Amino acid sequence: MKKLLAVTACPTGIAHTFMAAEALDQAAKAKDVSLKVETRGSVGAENELTEEEIREAHAIILAVDTNVDEDRFQGKNVIRVGVSEAIKDPSGLIDRALEMEEKSADEYVEQVQNKKKEKGAERQGFYKHLMNGVSFMIPLVVAGGLLIALSFVFGIDAAENEGSLAYYLMETGGAAFSLMVPILAGYIAYSIADKPGLAPGLVGGMLAEQVEAGFLGGIIAGFLAGYVALLIKKYFKVPRNLEGIMPVLVIPFFATLITGLLMFYIINDPVAGIMGGLENWLQSMTGANAFILGLVLGGMMAIDMGGPVNKTAYAFAVGLLASEIYGPMAAVMAAGMTPPLGLWLATVIGKKRFTNEEQQAGKAASVLGISFITEGAIPFAAADPLRVIPSLVAGSAVAGSLAMIFEAALRVPHGGVFVLFIPNAVTNVLLYALAIAIGTVVTALFVVLLKRNSPQAKAAQANE
Numbered sequence: 320m321k322k323l324l325a326v327t328a329c330p331t332g333i334a335h336t337f338m339a340a341e342a343l344d345q346a347a348k349a350k351d352v353s354l355k356v357e358t359r360g361s362v363g364a365e366n367e368l369t370e371e372e373i374r375e376a377h378a379i380i381l382a383v384d385t386n387v388d389e390d391r392f393q394g395k396n397v398i399r400v401g402v403s404e405a406i407k408d409p410s411g412l413i414d415r416a417l418e419m420e421e422k423s424a425d426e427y428v429e430q431v432q433n434k435k436k437e438k439g440a441e442r443q444g445f446y447k448h449l450m451n452g453v454s455f456m457i458p459l460v461v462a463g464g465l466l467i468a469l470s471f472v473f474g475i476d477a478a479e480n481e482g483s484l485a486y487y488l489m490e491t492g493g494a495a496f497s498l499m500v501p502i503l504a505g506y507i508a509y510s511i512a513d514k515p516g517l518a519p520g521l522v523g524g525m526l527a528e529q530v531e532a533g534f535l536g537g538i539i540a541g542f543l544a545g546y547v548a549l550l551i552k553k554y555f556k557v558p559r560n561l562e563g564i565m566p567v568l569v570i571p572f573f574a575t576l577i578t579g580l581l582m583f584y585i586i587n588d589p590v591a592g593i594m595g596g597l598e599n600w601l602q603s604m605t606g607a608n609a610f611i612l613g614l615v616l617g618g619m620m621a622i623d624m625g626g627p628v629n630k631t632a633y634a635f636a637v638g639l640l641a642s643e644i645y646g647p648m649a650a651v652m653a654a655g656m657t658p659p660l661g662l663w664l665a666t667v668i669g670k671k672r673f674t675n676e677e678q679q680a681g682k683a684a685s686v687l688g689i690s691f692i693t694e695g696a697i698p699f700a701a702a703d704p705l706r707v708i709p710s711l712v713a714g715s716a717v718a719g720s721l722a723m724i725f726e727a728a729l730r731v732p733h734g735g736v737f738v739l740f741i742p743n744a745v746t747n748v749l750l751y752a753l754a755i756a757i758g759t760v761v762t763a764l765f766v767v768l769l770k771r772n773s774p775q776a777k778a779a780q781a782n783e
Contacts, residue, residue, distance in 0.1 A: 320353055321377035323416050324368050328359035328383040329402045330450035334687070334694040335625050336360045339382045339405035346409035352417065359387060378416035380405070385451050386510050396420075403626060406694075407701050445542075446627050452507035452541055453634045456499050457732060460640055463495030464731035464744070471743035499641045500528040500537035507541025512548035512574075515566045519544035519574035523582055530587045533594040534638030539586055540578065548574040594642070601644050609646070609723040616647060617654035617719020617758075621711040624658060625694040637732045645728035649745065652691055653722040653755045654715035656735055659688030659695030660755070661714045661762020662707070669767035677702075688759075691735035703770065710765035718758025725750035 325343050329335030340356040347354035357368045370391070373379070378396035381387065382405035389397070396419040398412060405412060470478045470488035477485035501524035508520025523540030527533070551570050604612060619632035633655070636647040666673050666681030673681070680698055687695025700707045728746040731738055738744045745751055 321417055322372070322375055323347065323352060323354045323378055323380065323413065324372060324376045325354060325356040325380040325405075326359065326368070326383060326387055327356060327402055327405060328385050328387055329625070330385050330454045330630055334692040335384070335402045335406065338694055338697070339402045339409075342406050342409040343380065343382070343412070346413050350410070350413060352413055354413070359383075359385075378419050380412050380416055382412070385447065385454055403697075406697055446630075448507050448510040448542065448545065449538065449634065450630055451510035452503040452505075452538075453630070453637065455506040456503045457637065459495045459499050459502060460637055460732045461734075463492040463499070464640060465741065466492030466495065468492075468730050468741055468744040496641055497528065500534060501525045503534060503638075504537040504541035504544065507538065508545035508548065511542070511545025512552060512570075515552055515570035515574065516545040516548040518571040519548055519578045522575050523578045526579060526582045526587065527590070528641075530591045531594065531642075532587055532590040533598075533642050535594050535597075536582075536587065536590045537638075539590060540582060543581060543586070544574055544578040547577050598639075598642050598644060601639070601646070604646075604723070606724075609726075610720045612647065613650040613654075613720035613723030614716045615719075616650050617657075617716040617722075618712045620651055620654035620693060620719065621658050621696075621715035622708065624696050624700060624711070629655075629693060633732075640730070640732065645730055645746075646723055646726065648732060649727040649729035649751060650719040650722040652729055652732075652735070653727075653751065653758060654719040655693040656688050656691050656755055657715045657718045657758035657762055658693055658711040659684035660759040661688075661711065662696055662699050662766060663688060664759055664763035665766040665770075668763060669770070672767055672770040689736040691733055699766075706769040707766060710762055710769055713765050714758045714760075714762025717761045718754050721754035721757060722751060725754055727751035727754065 325340070327336050327339040327343070329339075336358050337360060340358045343354060343356055355368065355372060356366060358365045368391075373391060373395065376395060378398065379392050381389070381392075381397060381399045382402045383399075384402050396416070398416055398419075400412065466488050470485045470492065473483070473485040477483060478489035480486055501521045504524025504527065505517050505521035508516035508523070510516075520541050523544045524537045527536030527540045530536070532539075548570050551573055552565070555565075555569065555573070557565060557569065601612075616632045616636065619628050622628050632651055636651040639645075639647055663681040663685035666678045670678060677699065684695040684699070696707070696711055700711065725747050727748075727750060729738070729751075730744050731741075734744075739748055739752060
């Protein structure tokens, strides 16, 4: 029997990672195929693949949207896809893996030699590098935001009392927030140039943080440091007996030097000005401007449910937390909760539109929705995209715009309904909950209305 392996990893490591793993595992069991899946989620690698398993495997499926260590798979049959493809078509991926030919010894050696040449090209891509940085930044944002919110439990001004518990909570949370931009920049650079890019990326991010260039400065610093390190690594040659000092001395030194000087002389001041203007505009937004921003961010959260558009809106809102701008984060989380919650409500009020399996899936979607896992809507969207996706976008746009109009502010980037119970983590909490509820109802009504005459609804009715 051919043995297959798989690795799943999404940028946040919360939902897509495990949904893809489960989909692949179930498809393999249905085909009676031996498959082991390694998940690389927010808590790190689980169910790790061993060297022996890799050596014996016929093929490896990499369903990943972030960087993973691919060196260990050199010479093996490898299929590289986005994590969403493993969720949508796990059976097709397994078939593709099984159909791959066994590699001869010569082919094995050839692939090992070509791997290094291909690796640079495979790693290119703005979105992939950015999401790698965001995935490492998110734990700092969560920890820092919750600690700062907890400091307000003792009173809005309690943290001003030096030496008090509120003061230490605020200081600890602030320390976590101060690391956000350096970590974002450092791991963008790491994604581009591997370990030699980490030091210049961290330094560039710290310089951006010091002049208040914000997350925009951190992103620029990360890409600058990463590509400078990559160019030095590629074109700066030393005698063979000195190659060992390249990754620990030559590349970090020159890449940090170049990145630092460019940040000081060219990048920091104009980016800090842009960021200051953006912050002032966001903080002054009321009425129509707030409505439009919430509408756009909300729609983006639902249009691909955890894909590039969704993650772009999420990364924008998370980045603004470092600048103490909390409104967009509230809009984004409300809009991200609405799709699965709306689908659950649709299966309740419009049972005749759904099969028994979809009604059961709706119950699971409700749990994912209150947890801010937008991906809970994917099975419904994949089954009927033309009717479901517009409904999700409409409901999320409404939720996002209402959250902005209600001036809700959210200090943490995740947690769903559970953060509503943390004092001061959310402002205008009742209106914020109302925005989520209204978005959920809008989604459900659109879904039920559009699915009224769908083939799926007719089939469900015929089976009753």
